Amino acid sequence: MEQVRIFDTTLRDGEQAPGFSMDLDQKVRMAKALLELKVDVIEAGFPVASPGDFAAVKAIATEAADMHDTFICGLARANEKDINAVAESIAPAARKRIHTFIATSPIHREHKLRMSKQEVLEKAVAAVRQAKDMADEVEFSAEDAIRTERDYLVQVFGAAIEAGATTINVPDTVGYTTPQEIEDLFRYLIANTPGAEKAVFSAHCHDDLGMAVANSLAAVRGGARQVECALNGIGERAGNCALEEVVMAINTRADFFQLTTQIDTTKLYNASRLLSRLTGQDVPRNKAIVGDNAFAHESGIHQDGMLKNLQTYEIMRPADVGAPTSLLVLGKHSGRNALADRARELGHNLSGERLNEVFEAFKQLADSKKNVTNDDLKSLILGHAMNASGPWRVAGLKTGAERDGHATAHVTLTHQNGTVHTHEARGNGPLDAAFSSIKEIVGLDVHLEDFSVKSIGTGIDAQGWADVHLLDNSSENEMVVGGEDSVDRRPRIHGSGVHTDIVFASVIAYLDAMNRIVRNRAQQS
Template sequence: MSTPAGPDRVIIFDTTLRDGEQSPGISLNAGEKLEIAHQLARLGVDVIEAGFPIASPGDFEAVRAIARADLGGSRPTIAALARAQAGDIERAGEAVREAAAEGRGRIHTFISTSDIHIEHQMRNTRADVLEGAKAAVAHARSLVDDVEFSPMDATRADVEFTAQVIQVAIDEGATTINVPDTVGYATPDEYAAFLRRLYEHAPGLRDVVLSVHCHDDLGLAVANSLAGLGAGARQVECAVNGIGERAGNTALEELIMLLATRGDRLGYATGAVTTEIARTSRLVSRLTGYAVQPNKAIVGRNAFSHESGIHQDGVLKDRSTFEIMDPASVGIDDAEQLVLGKHSGRAALKDALARLGHPVDGQELRRAFDAFKVLADRKKTVTAMDLEALVADELEAGEDDDLVLVDYTVEVRDARPPHATVVLESAARGRVTGSFTGDGPVDAVFRALDSALGVDARLRDYRVASVTGGQDALAQASVVLELGTPGSAERWDIPGVTGGERITAAGQGVDTDTLRASAIAYLRALNLGVRRVAGPRPQGDAAVAAP
């Protein structure tokens, strides 16, 4: 990939589909990854890191599908991650081959340069690292013209040794050098100073693109990325909603709007279509099951809301009194104010969904309309946010689910703990029923689901938020659970699963009934967990965390 025109043009490298998917409980299928890739192209990102092809056959197929697709938009470069190992690099090269033929394919290879990783994780020597980096980049360059190299855990490594490895990578043909703050350890001044010293010790660094990849363990990912730009970097690696390993990555929406809003002070530019930010955030949240916190910068539900009387008064007089960005600049506009009722017809629903970026027709429109009518009977008005949640719930979430919630009852009395009974339908097993008591109504429902399915599940996270305001608001429940495979393997006859494994899975549910929304979210997490157990397993240790 050639560097975009202009010395202050910042390349946006999106790793939502790779590092973002490494978040606990997230497991996107090829179709979901492709849908997100299309939206990222509309957003105008320059590079999409589509996955880690060696990790599983499914990830390989997803990367290849994205590399083959006509994404339109900005026609971004498609990158595939590979460890500094021949098998990884071959697999990555094959996955992006079609994009590479058009000059849009990249292999991103990495190896650690910190002594902590060299001694304790890789158990080899600095000499091994040097040779590994040299061989990996040379191999990757024989397959594609665009090669990115990352010295993992660089900010905790010796700067002179890291520079030596980087120079070797450049000599072998690396076109982008990414310097990751893999564990989110650096402070902005430290990070900038480290990058400047790399320029001093690796002369070839001035002839390639310098990239930064910062994690948010100390809440400094965006600040460190900005410091990196100040030190000479012109590519920033980030993820939508800041998702990723542990505390996540540099939040794409925050970085883009920082550069756009403070362009007067900073002087950097991106190719991003900022009005696609809100839609991209909602899509990623919906497909990953990771809810966006209400006070999240740029895309949180409260980001442009005002509760204080003083603030409300100021905004009514002039929005600039308490808003530094126009909500429309990130895609929050009049479409958000769409309201439909139970008398609205199919054409009105189709038009409203199209305006929100969800064109539907045929069978999908019929399903959406049927669900809309049910919802409209329970709510006086159906807003744009309700419609988006409806599309997510009816047209996408749970399409592959084997288990469906048919009915549930919860008995609550002061004299004894709540007791729940659930009835589920499974294509493979017909109807199953489970009953259990719990500490509260939600806990009782979750335990009843476990009882019905014979699983050993531990709830890791549970959140409920209203999609809109009012007493008849839709509730959106989000669940992350840890699932033990022995019970599920026995109950669903999943072959090839050994005892003792535990995996994480996330699910979301939407309903005007909070308990039902919670039950649907929990059941979808169970469905996802079962599919992940039954699906292709990672090869070797390919599932290790990367830069």
């Protein structure tokens, strides 16, 4: 069957959405999962946007230096500076793509660009010509294509293909279209664009009206052979087309679409959960494909049908997407091999030092819980995979309550240089006091913007997963713009921690965010 390319923009369109930012280490970790997922293209970022974005794209390109199944791509506006930045950042990759774009709709031409049709056309052609000699492939996007005149799209796309574009993207930038409309548009463009047979047509749909996946699938029916999407559907505003949903729709209904993808669907669940942990944003329970309820059945009628034949109420098997179906029963007497074997069943290959670290954490957890579940083990694995390394680690924590309702926290931290630091602080509660002690020891001026703790599993001995988001008050490269339209541009740093003691989990999360700030500054210096 003919293949549909999967263009993943989790690390570009997805990551730039409020609440989903990741630092360099987190982006590389996510990129590794995307490579394991076998996406066709990873849009790793917008290199000209910031030194951090440039560094992240280059690090991901380096990670893919020997990967010949996946293109590493960077986004560029239709200008020389942007395109040069992309070319430089993706240079280490085995397969390189430059994605350049310019808006084409009347509202964008008039109010944003203040350019004529001819000027937009000339900018598009010049950008593609520059990019074609700097990468293996060039993708051209007409921003807000859905609200652009059809005859003008044909003109711009034909010129871009003639200039060297190998992929033509038709974005529904504001999530405005409908399935029937976009299918008809793709049929029209492919039939009327000069040189259409030389390029792959691509769909990039946003979810403002809740139809991103439906519109993407309709575009495929209309001839699109690339879909631009993001894990968990993250992205600007209401998000993008959800990668896991569009892939499993094509996979499950191959009889209807008569198409396939190269995605390893058994990696979808773990990739989704990794993204959730990295960003601190939960996957809704009722989320299609990867939500906790996707393969759960409570209705007695449904349960009866499932006992007789699983296909009565499941059109996919949990194993098809890598979702767990059984409880893990391991205890303090279990060994490394048992742990590694069960982790492998859950889609994580542990070995060497990483296995030792997770095993040590597992033994500590097993001492405080009767049974360790699948969710517990996944949290341990993901926690060790994504927590920032050094320079600070928690060595001790003691909290106490005072008669006036306040609390004290005595915190001991170790530094990677071997020194030990302690501080005791007083606060409105144990967390307030502990966070104050950490701030004093580490010496960073930060503001706690957001904090949450959630349970992993059920029962009184369930672990707690803590997430914090800190604002770096002392960033030298950012500023706060005052006035009625003030925009807070302080870096927002995420940290996470797991422990059966929710206070200790919160301290780990707070210090994890602190470590990220320290590492970010070291990388920038």
